[in-house]
Amino acid sequence: MLKQKQAEEKYREMNKFSYFLLSLALIFLNSLCFAQQTGKLMVSFNQEANGREIVVRDSTYSNPFGETYTIKKLKYYTGQWNFNNRIIDLYTLINAASEENHVEFDLPPGKYREFSFLLGVDSASNCSGAQEGALDPMNDMFWTWNSGYIMFKLEGNSQESTADLNRIEWHIGGYKGPLNATRRITFNEPFEIIAGKTTQMEIVLNLDKVWDGKNKIKISEDPMCMTMGALAQKIADNFQGMFSIKTISLLP
Amino acid sequence: MKSGFTILILFGLLMLGIALISAVKEENSSLYKPHPMKLEIPKGWPNPPQNIFEKNELTLEGFILGKRLFYDGNLSKDGQISCASCHQQFAAFATFDHDLSHGVANTLTTRNAPGLFNLAWKTEMHWDGGINHLEVQPLSPMTAPNEMGETLENIVAKVKKDTAYARLFKAAFGSTKVNMQRILRALAQFTGSIVSANSKYDKVMRGEETFTAYELKGYHLFKEKCAGCHTEPLFTDNSYRNNGMPLNRFKDIGRQAITLNPKDSLKFIVPSLRNAQLTFPYMHDGSIYSIPQVIEHYRSKLNKDDPNLDPLLKNGIPLTLLEKNQLTYFIYTLTDSSLTKNKKYAPDNGIIMQQTFDSH
Numbered sequence: 061m062l063k064q065k066q067a068e069e070k071y072r073e074m075n076k077f078s079y080f081l082l083s084l085a086l087i088f089l090n091s092l093c094f095a096q097q098t099g100k101l102m103v104s105f106n107q108e109a110n111g112r113e114i115v116v117r118d119s120t121y122s123n124p125f126g127e128t129y130t131i132k133k134l135k136y137y138t139g140q141w142n143f144n145n146r147i148i149d150l151y152t153l154i155n156a157a158s159e160e161n162h163v164e165f166d167l168p169p170g171k172y173r174e175f176s177f178l179l180g181v182d183s184a185s186n187c188s189g190a191q192e193g194a195l196d197p198m199n200d201m202f203w204t205w206n207s208g209y210i211m212f213k214l215e216g217n218s219q220e221s222t223a224d225l226n227r228i229e230w231h232i233g234g235y236k237g238p239l240n241a242t243r244r245i246t247f248n249e250p251f252e253i254i255a256g257k258t259t260q261m262e263i264v265l266n267l268d269k270v271w272d273g274k275n276k277i278k279i280s281e282d283p284m285c286m287t288m289g290a291l292a293q294k295i296a297d298n299f300q301g302m303f304s305i306k307t308i309s310l311l312p
Numbered sequence: 313m314k315s316g317f318t319i320l321i322l323f324g325l326l327m328l329g330i331a332l333i334s335a336v337k338e339e340n341s342s343l344y345k346p347h348p349m350k351l352e353i354p355k356g357w358p359n360p361p362q363n364i365f366e367k368n369e370l371t372l373e374g375f376i377l378g379k380r381l382f383y384d385g386n387l388s389k390d391g392q393i394s395c396a397s398c399h400q401q402f403a404a405f406a407t408f409d410h411d412l413s414h415g416v417a418n419t420l421t422t423r424n425a426p427g428l429f430n431l432a433w434k435t436e437m438h439w440d441g442g443i444n445h446l447e448v449q450p451l452s453p454m455t456a457p458n459e460m461g462e463t464l465e466n467i468v469a470k471v472k473k474d475t476a477y478a479r480l481f482k483a484a485f486g487s488t489k490v491n492m493q494r495i496l497r498a499l500a501q502f503t504g505s506i507v508s509a510n511s512k513y514d515k516v517m518r519g520e521e522t523f524t525a526y527e528l529k530g531y532h533l534f535k536e537k538c539a540g541c542h543t544e545p546l547f548t549d550n551s552y553r554n555n556g557m558p559l560n561r562f563k564d565i566g567r568q569a570i571t572l573n574p575k576d577s578l579k580f581i582v583p584s585l586r587n588a589q590l591t592f593p594y595m596h597d598g599s600i601y602s603i604p605q606v607i608e609h610y611r612s613k614l615n616k617d618d619p620n621l622d623p624l625l626k627n628g629i630p631l632t633l634l635e636k637n638q639l640t641y642f643i644y645t646l647t648d649s650s651l652t653k654n655k656k657y658a659p660d661n662g663i664i665m666q667q668t669f670d671s672h
Contacts, residue, residue, distance in 0.1 A: 189367065189447030190496035197451055198464045198492045204451040206570050207444040239572065289572050 099169050099253035101143075102260045104162040105154045106306070107134055109267040116157045124272040127279045129218035129228060131156070134267070135201060136212040137194070139185075140178040143167055151181060151194040153201065154265075169255040173248075179299050180211030180242030186235040206288075208233055211241050212299070214270070221283035228279060232295050234288025241292045243299040251308045262306040273298030344486035346371035349501075351432055354509035356517070357545050360432045364446050364504050368497040373483040376660070378502030380480060381495060383659040387467050388460035390416045395450065395499070396659070398425040398459075402652050404508065404587035405429060411598025419458035422562040424598035426583060427591045429508035429651055433546055439580045439596040441552060442570045447500045464492055471495060506657055508586050509545075512645040517545075523645065530642025533635050538585075540624045547585040547646065553622040554578045556614025560597050577620050589647045603643055607636050 107114040109121040114131055122128045139151035143165070154161045185195060186208045201210045212232040221228055234241040253259055271277050275294045285291045349370045353359065368374070381387065385394040398413040398421075399405040405428035407413040413425045423439055437443035443452060453459040454467060471477050471490050478488040485494055513531075515521040523531060534542075543549040552567045557578060559565070567576035580596045594600045600609055610629040615621065631639065651657070 187444040189364075189445040189500070190493045192491060192493040196492055197448065197496075198468065202448070202451065204448075204455050205438075206442040207448050287572075 097255040098166040099255050100258040101165045105263050107156045107265045114156050125278050127220040129216050131216040133215040137181050138177045142176045153194045167253045169253050171252050173250050176244050176246040179245050181209040183235045208235050218279045220279040223283045228283045230285045232292045239288040241296040243296050245303050249305050258311040261308050264306045265302050269301040270298050273301035346373040352507050361435050370501050374498050374501040377480040377484040378498035382502050386470050389462045393460050399428050404590045406591040411593045415458040416461040429506045432504050440567045440570050446504050447496045450499050508648045508651040510650040511648040526638050526641045527645050530638040533639050534642050537629050541582045542585045548582045552579040554620040556621050586646045589644050603640050
């Protein structure tokens, strides 16, 4: 009887001891991890027109040709980020109607001279079957009759539109060869990642440039773009010009 | 002292390992143990061009869930139209005796519903090949206003609400979570594993039966005059071809709408001839009613003035009336009753949807 009690006691002692060892091991492993510490990059997206933040189903804006319009939907994909040739295959659906348009990355500390992201969804991800998260077909950014993602979607209304109910509907998509409507958006703005700290970056989409960029596109002429092809390419060629970096700051 | 510390750490690591191993064991002992299923690749057939089950492991439980969804009219806006409404097993999963199929609220489709079998050997779906993966195929009929007419949000909500599904999702995917990806993957497990390879033709090829003299003549004619596009053993080469059909009342330009290439005008995918006896009427719009009439189209009626007419058809397909008959008899040997009567593909007890057998 006594012997058993002693054994139990001993067992408990041993147990305590092994917990102690376990915590030691965890501390040790933790310190290993600290040796390769990364820093965070938090990228947030804001959408503007006429120098103001875009509010969907609210304000009226005018494009550089004096055509006034309202916005119902403004959504686009960002993905395949490239930081110093480190490709991060993360897709995010930016939605002007949402408050949470930011992407976070863990990056090795150091100086980054330029970076880029893909506006849209790359061809492999367009033909990989049913997906979830940002690429879930429930997000209303997938063509069901000609499989593939809508890379950029703008919907609204304008008196200048000759389409039914004066609507503007741009569903810019296509991923194959000359119909590919994705564009790589490149920034030549250096930034630095410091171990254990967060660098915050604000990217602004200026919608004024979608009408007046490399190509001039008027609502009165092209209120609708629902298929891939020449018009979608023309609009996609204006994508790079829409984006700029507003601020880069190191969070304390 | 230092070596003692190292030993302590090593011991700690060992403990951590044991803790992790026991945690993993716990995971494995949970109830999620689906039964793997294998896609049947009939003897002498090519391997599928891509493994559609690579990211969507084919299991008995996934197949059963997919079958239930396939036969569930609740996925449509009015609760009446299931996948099986237009893809009826007794018609090799085409719509029996319909040129066009019926959608919600007395609507009509603009194309003929194809039979569903041997889909694992197809990389593109629809008559124009617009669908690039079997998993995303159902999105089209689900949302088309003249088919099931429903939103994807509502479909997920309705499946979540139907308590009978929770058990099936858990068995198939390990948890009761319902999302579009799981619905589509389960459907792909069902439709993608339907194989038709047991017709009289197959039995003859396996040496189990013999053709009649008429059928044999027809087979030789087939090899000489049809196999250029309807390649054995799938009886299609899955290419897109202009077969001399006129532009129809829907102005359906076929493949051109997908590629935007004018050279693809009026090109449609070559359909398999397997089970053709059951999938009448024929062509992309169901405008030709019988097999002899289809052969007559190739023999004398196709539009030879169309600059995009397939080069193989530039002289039509010359056949005597007797040969036309023999060819028809050969095509009848491609009917596979083990597909149309296979209980594996039939709705499970208790979920038979009335509209499945409703002839509209």
